[in-house]
Amino acid sequence: MSGTPKLIHQARWNEPVVMEMGVKGRRGIVFPRPETDAAALVPAGMRRRQAPALPEMTEHDVLRHYLHLSQQVLGMMGVSLFGTCTMKYNPRVSEALGLRPQMAEIHPLQDDSTIQGLLEIVHRFDLILRELSGMDQFVFQAAGGADAAYTHTCVTRGYFAAKGELEQRNEIITSIQAHPCNPATAATAGFKVVTLMLEENGYPSIEALKAALSNRTAALMINNPDDMGVYNPQIVEWTKLVKQAGGLAFYDHANFNGVMGRIRARELGFDACMFMLHKTFGGPKGGGGPAVGAYGCSAELAPFLPKPIVVKDEATGLYRMDHDRPDSVGKVREFLGNLHIVMRAYVWARAMGGDGIKEAADLAVLANNYMEKKLLAIPGVARSNPEAKTWRMEMTRYGLGPLKEETGLGVVEVGNRMTDYGIDAPWLSHEPWVVPEPFTPEAGELWSKEDIDLWCDVLAKVCDEARSDPEMVRTAPHNAPIGRVDGEAPEDPARWATTWRAWQRKRAALAQQAAE
């Protein structure tokens, strides 16, 4: 242990809700006076009668308000080992490039000749992903990893419709450890979902897969390694079995960081895969997008991809968007996708290079196993799949089950208290919780040994506090912008309010009820 962790204190501005701010008549922005009267230009009855009740503030006051809010965000400002999301450095050179007019002020319907640089970036990055995965074509239309999973279900429908098997092949197989977006997008696309359970080694058995496969199987959608850090060594047999059954194998490469530069999805027998450019490839999280799920597939599936596809004419060296794709499943989102994020991913890949990408995987797996030693030394911490004795991949799932049994305090309370030390609360687990009181740290290649040591020291300290001063941990956080929130009101129809106007109305109704 490297020392005693120190408490921090977050900014606390007591900032009002913006709807309460401002004074009638103040202006944040003004516009030129129209050359002609516009009053008569709105058809009768379509004119807005009551002005929207928006705040009336100066530009300076709006700026300060939102700066205050930004200062009340811990996120990556401390140490965030937020597992499954692969926290990376987001190069600010990309942010600056993203605001240049040649990126920000581009309309998606411009003539191809005016966006040659953009199309070249897309094509170059497509080639990089092909090289990393062995796939034959990528598209970037999906606006996140889940949207890329959805893209796969759409491509699957197109592929089997062309074979006349769409009605017959109505099942998609996944595992309980696969991200919820896999079963959820399969169901949204109209498929029945078959979920395989984990066995002792940490992954479902071949026998369970065989029992699930049939002539109704459309696809397997699975990640590997999973969020426990367990790599399924039988994955090649899995993809073979799926193929024999006539289905498609889709690799959810959300956990690519530990295997990049060592394996290729296509060589493992997968027909398609997706990468999350906002995690593995250095795009900013943004609190949840704009993001990109890059979806790649084999030449056999490529005709069914959403359109358009960016292609290069090797004879002229010019790039264009190919809309003439008769078998395409159409669109999953308007236009070409979040190309400003593709640009950032390209920047990341070029700054890393092949050696850098492999080194990042090395460091990610090294950091995780380094961390494991330290975490398992903390009383109260357990590891998922204790039978699996091998080194884990880039992350491991742990649990505070033993601490909870001893103190009654679990991972939510501990996570809240960790923020008092400047540590972003850890990712727990997707539902269902297979491990009691789960948490999933992932250091990746970004965080330094010192950061990792601090993280572990804080967890150890908070576990001690759970024994020595449980009330203090139970009521944490104490150094955040606000005290612990009431999570029940947002589930109560009489009290939830996603807008200020709803809250005003409900608050008045509750007050009246109380008065009566």
Add this chain to the structure above:
Amino acid sequence: MTAHPWMANSVPAIKEAMLRETGAPSIEALFEQIPEAHRTQHAFNLPPALRSEVELRRHMLQLLAKNRSCEENLSFLGAGIWQHHVPAIVDEVAGRSEFLTSVWGTAMSDHGRNQAWFEFCSQLGELVACDFVGLPVYSWGCAAGNAIRLASRLNGRRRVLVPAWMDPERLAVIRQYCEPEGMASHIAVVTVAQDATTGLLDLADLRAKISEGVTAVYFENPSFLGLIETQGEAIAHLAHQAGAQVIVGVDPISLGVLAPPPDYGADIVVGTTQTLGAHMSAGGGAGGFIASRDEERYAREYPTLNISITTTRNPSEHGFALSLAHQSSYGMREQGKDWTGNSVYLTAIANAVYMSLMGPEGFRELGELVLARSHAAARRIAAVPGVAVRWTGGFFREFVVDFSGTGQTVAAVNKALLARGIFGGKDLSADIPALGQSALYAVTEIHSPEDIERLALALEEIVR
């Protein structure tokens, strides 16, 4: 090798120290789970690394220099992404590292972000006059698709009526979300004709197609062709009589001057968030929203993440926490409402800043300016010999320019405009052949009277 600026532990001594702690003989040994046969036998042929920001930036600037932007040129493109002014402080706030990099956190430690999200929903709720607003979805088309599926879950019906002259991009997304024929849960997408004289929805065709089997009637204001649909009340009445939901798609930037959809009977409102302070970014600015009355039966079908105001341990403060998260796919996997994942939440913060700056007067002024400038542009273009404007009034921002009388195709006109540094309107000839050689022109507050004159003079030269 020199340590990489983005990898703290790439210092050899640190690597060795960490490895020693694990007890493994080598880093390679830590990968023991991956069977030898799974490892690739083919080297990765990737372009050379540009580790120095000096050369990396230079390389990117060379690539970007091959683009021609709407800033250096004069663009009249709209049709789903629009060039509006983005105030400087929007970029300042959306670029703040705290917002840019936050991932999930807690309602307390990331309080500021959650509050900004709530303020996005609250301000948008004022514009669209809805009490329940979800956090944003990927795009307008995705929002419409989600809303149609939501309606179908509410009333169990499987047919949706949409306008015939819809944005083909948006319609393609809606069709995807409604699932192809052959799927058991397919929702049939049926188009309702538009009146060739007014451009508005053909109520006779709507009457012919509405039935007890229709889950929802979807229409837009302004429509894809820019027209203000004035028959909202009649459409809503017909839909409600048949027990169907009324879903209206809007661009909220128009709502300083146009009536919000619930005023004429909308049950669910969807639309774009791009115009509220997001750069076009080649389509990356796209974002969508779903809003409705705050009724439990609607709220319990939302596929979005939702953020609710709530109390905290301290009586004097508010907090903002997730609401109804369990009904999402995060809570219920395949039983959840559609699916939920990363969306455009940073854009939502940009939108919140934009709406706070605008206020009620800003939206009114901007709306009137866009009305005035776009109508002035339509009048001026209609004065070009051989060029006609299909509907000379009753539109917001966009209007249809018909080049059929010039004997030239839109493609030819646009090519000639491009040579003069002007991006002409979107070519409609393939998508809506009934309109002949027509293009959709967008004019916003960024277009000055001089810009409009420059376009008109260029057109006069081209069609001469």
